[in-house]
Amino acid sequence: MSLEEDDTVILHDEHSEHDGEEGKVTQVMETMFGDANYTVSFDDGQEAGISEDALELVEEADDEE
Numbered sequence: 001m002s003l004e005e006d007d008t009v010i011l012h013d014e015h016s017e018h019d020g021e022e023g024k025v026t027q028v029m030e031t032m033f034g035d036a037n038y039t040v041s042f043d044d045g046q047e048a049g050i051s052e053d054a055l056e057l058v059e060e061a062d063d064e065e
Contacts, residue, residue, distance in 0.1 A: 003038060004028065008058040011040060011050065018042050022058060 003009065007025045011018050018040075026046065027039035038055060039048040 002036070003052060003055060003057060008060070009038075009040060009055040010058060011042075011047070011054060012056060013050070013054045016047060018045070018047055023047075025055075 003025050005025050005028060008022060009025060010020065010022050013019050021042050023040040023042040023046075025038050026041045027048075029037045029039070031037055036052055037048075038050045038052070039046060040050055040055070
């Protein structure tokens, strides 16, 4: 799974004050090892340097019937 800017995600990091909160990816940065780190914006702040393992993509609801 690869996340992109503007994806809605849920953070799973027990050491973060935003653990379990839904936020939006605002920046994708590639490390020198080829891994991606993300900056996620929440209603009451943002957190940077988050690994993909700590994020869960929120699937957008389809309006199709």
